[in-house]
Amino acid sequence: MVHQEQLSFPVLSDESFPxxxxxxxxxxxxxxxxxxxxxxxxxxxxxxxxxxxxxxFGRLSPQHLIQNVLYIKKHRQERGNAS
Numbered sequence: 001m002v003h004q005e006q007l008s009f010p011v012l013s014d015e016s017f018p019x020x021x022x023x024x025x026x027x028x029x030x031x032x033x034x035x036x037x038x039x040x041x042x043x044x045x046x047x048x049x050x051x052x053x054x055x056x057f058g059r060l061s062p063q064h065l066i067q068n069v070l071y072i073k074k075h076r077q078e079r080g081n082a083s
Contacts, residue, residue, distance in 0.1 A: 001062055004062075005062045005066070007062070007066075009069075014034065017034055020034045023037065023039065023050075024052070025037045025052060026052065026053070026054045035052070035053045035054055035055060035056065036051075036052075036053045036056070036057075036058055036059035036060075037050070037051065037052045037053065038050065038051045038059075038060045038065060040065070040068060040069060040072065042072075042076075048072050049068055049072060
């Protein structure tokens with residue numbers, strides 16, 4: 001996804017689930033997988049957006065994540081607090 005969408009920011013993929021518990025992501029023990037979740041942190045490492053699912057549907061597309069980043073960035077700049 002990072003290569004295909006030419007993203008210029010780091011993207012975490014938690015393949016072995018060590019971060020799942022830390023972020024409170026729902027874990028399906030029957031199927032042994034974490035449910036979809038998306039988080040956006042600003043340049044200061046502060047959480048500015050999160051979406052967590054309790055089922056396999058509702059994963060944000062790369063385009064929707066980018067739209068959220070642009071929206072957050074625009075509104076922080078308008079407030080004079082660009083991150």
